[in-house]
Amino acid sequence: MSKISFLKLVSSSTGLFIILFLILHVSGNLKYFGGPDSLDNYALFLRIFGKEILGEYTFLNLFRIVLVIAFILHIWSTYLLTRYNAKASPQYESSLAYKSTTFSSKYMFVLGILALSFLVFHILHFTLGIIHPDGFEYLKVYNNVTISFKNTIYFLIYFIGVTVVSLHVSHGIWSAFQSLGFNYLFVKHARNFAKLFAMFLWIGFLSVPIFVYFFK
Amino acid sequence: MIDPKIPDGELSKKWENFKSSSSLISPSNRRKFRIIVVGTGLAGASAAASLGEQGYNVVAFTYHDSPRRAHSVAAQGGINAAKNYRNDGDSILRLFYDTIKGGDFRSREANVYRLAEISLQIIDHCVALGVPFAREYGGTLDTRSFGGTRVSRTFYARGQTGQQLLLACYSALERQVANGTVKLLPFKEMVDLVVEGNRARGILVRDLLTGRLERYAGDCVILATGGYSNVYYLSTNAKKSNATAIVRAYKRGAGFANPCFTQIHPTCIPRSSETQSKLTLMSESLRNDGRVWVPKDPSMRAKDPREIAEKDRFYYLEEWYPSYGNLTPRDIASRAAKRVCDMGLGVGPLGQAVYLDFADAIKRLGKNVVYERYGNLFEMYQLITGENPWEFPMKIYPAPHYTMGGLWVDYTLMSNVEGLFVIGEANFSDHGANRLGASALMQGLADGFFIIPYSVPNYLASAGKNTLAEDSKIFDFSEKQITNTIKDFLEADGDKTVEEVHRSLGKIMWDKCGMSRSLTGLKEALEEVLVLKEKFKSLIRISTNDERLNDSLEKAMRVKDFIDLAEIMIRDAIERDESCGAHFREEHQTSDGEAIRNDERFAKVQIWFDRGEPALETEDLKFEFVKPSERSYK
């Protein structure tokens, strides 16, 4: 397999895997609207899933490890691809008038780095509870969400972070389909569908912070 | 009298006899022979690739940045082959006969028969190389018909057959480059042929980027440098197409055969502006379904053609040539267009165009079928003219397109200079006084893929290896001459651009040595060209004295050689005191304007040699198989 085929395979499949995870993640988030019990029980469920066989946390940690590997591979492969692109990128003296290049496609790598920073923040905040506003109590998910998003700075960070991730996904998802050689008729439509999907993701993820910040 | 060295035996056995009796070189010795190939169009690329496959040490030169730019790329219509897939009566013999007759009995029987024979292998090989020829639904190859034939034997890839064939040759060539058997040198233009002891020893090239002159010695030299229609300035050839390589070979002793045989293609887009730099051809295949006409009454010339009633239209080709109709050969269709325009029936403000109408075809076949067949040509026409051919009939006019003349070669495609092979349009061999449509691609590939791989080893085996050192005197001599020419040009301080001089040369040639020629006109033309030749250096101005990439210097060197060539074209046209094929002498025509051939005096090849002055020798054409007859398409 050629170098770029391999890198494309890695970056696209890990990208799609992470998007699958994001879909799970956003549907979990929506449990917030079911009230404290609904969300906290869901969090508990994730912790004890597979407990009879593997013990508490094991499944969750396994899943986390897989995710971390996916992220590392995704970052590694896209970094290498981007390096080729940056080296070959044309330096025009007049400005080029692009027709189909989008903001997302052009700034994929920058968006990726921003998304990664956001991810680090997100883990330090909700997962590990190292950075948090006052009143944050480990494992009290509903309560933590509420007080975090009541805080303007946290709200803004999440607003920007989610926007960045959605933009990244809006090009990434169709690009991944194309790079994996999915049926072109599907891919062609996926290009428009990707934007719609990214918007749903954006709305889904932001629905909780917006609800909390403005209406609670 | 010059001997073409045609092998003995029956016509149909000659090539077989040659192949089975030719000398060979063992595989392990081949790489010791260095073969120079100049030009990488269909003929050059296929020759270089085939010789590379055999294991020779090939060096291929092109003045383009890549072999894929060669002007073979622009051939549209198709490539002939006597496959008889249509079961419509085609055969090698019929393709042979059509080509001989199409050339108005001025070509060599043995060469043409070989061409027809090889046509079968060409299609096989091109398909294997991945040429996406048009197909029937069942997956077999599709064909269409072309001018001058009554069978459907033309294989095609939409309107881009030349492109697809060139890309196939180019890919075969690049494969050999990757294998290390061919060294490809782009941006290098041949500026001289080095001959010693009547043997081609190598070439001198100018690197177009650095301006440096470089020497390349070889055991033989193959010229595949195309035709010289650009002598007319406005032609369908590419801007860079030039005659320098063949003229330099002529200057170094090679004979130039039938220079006056130049083809004017009937279906080109008329000139539209003063600054026009070239003309664009519309494939002859358009005449399959398009009908050519002009208004019967000169007063209707400016009228909207759609409003001219059927009875007021003059379908002159269909009326004059009922049996072939719109598919008469090129020379006849071109002259007929000129005739109706001379009668004052031409359309367009200059009266220099005729209509090519698809209204009937669209009605009969539907827009889809017409689109499938000619879509890209329609688009091209619209792009260039800004007129919609789906609404209005196209306007067309003849333009210089192909040159049947070229360096003289014997049956093995070797010139009278030993070790100098000339292939493709650059030689004179197969098309006589007029070429049939879709035969140029056939000939280029026949020469490169299937003839050269036999004739070159045959020559090398007998001539032996004898490469000259590149620092030898004869190279010094040649380099000095060219250096002086370049120096002269760079210092030239006239008040005309090279382009202007070329335009005036073109005008002389088009007016007086073009579609129809008269003795008085030719004599005038000769005088004018000789003046141009003498004054050239004092007329022109090269903008910068930069020896490196310098377009106007390149151009000046090419135009200088065009002028030399124009001289022998005119002399040849004067000497050939008959009308035949594309060469139409006004003194020799019937009352209704048909050409009158003179077989008794002119069934021969006229070959010009540079002996201070151009000197004429001839090769007799012997017709053992066909009997020259009146070439009628009525």
Next chain:
Amino acid sequence: MREVTNRSMEIRLKIWRQESPESNGYFEEFLVENISPEASLLEALDSLNERLTLENRRPISFDSDCREGICGTCGFVINGRPHGPFPGVTTCQLHMRMFEKAGLLVLEPFRGGPFKVLKDLIVDRSGLDRIIQAGGFISVSTGSAPEANSILVPKNLAEEAFNAAACIGCGACVAACPNGSAMLFTAAKIKHLNILPQGKAESKKRTKNMLDAMINEGFGACSNHGECETVCPKRISLETINFAFKEGLSS
């Protein structure tokens, strides 16, 4: 009517000048007057060059050959678009009538990947040839081909192969790509040869080698901006890239 017309127009041209690959370039502005709207853009440059020559100024070097849109020699960026603002055409097919309202045209050479300016608007595109050398062929030597009709190629497959094979190698796809990638060029050749039965035998090797060559030559990797498709004068679609990626995965 498009025969010789007396109408004329004028246009300002801002053109990239660069003496040699090593020297620094700059823009220079020219006014071209009295040019027929029926003249092509390259003919306008021709006539500007004739004028410069007579004024003893250095003419503008640009490459072109067939001037009918098939050889792929010509091409530069016109007002920010490779081959100009109109879809499906090459630079040589542009006519001045298309720019009657433009006023100013900015001409800059193709850039990106290993493309290097040789002089003014002329660019070294030899990298594309080397991609072909890596595998853009069918390995069949002269003389060894079977009878043509023994290989049946369904009509639609032949058409599809043709659509990809129509590439003229002009390099506009590279020039338009924010990554300087030659993916459309490479993919077009991969698709042309890989879908034909004749080219199947070495399709895996071809795909791998050509894609590797593209990167090794210094072209970018594709990231699916889709810009190439919008400038391709032969309208080669992103579907070819899709195909090449698919082939790449199994190569």
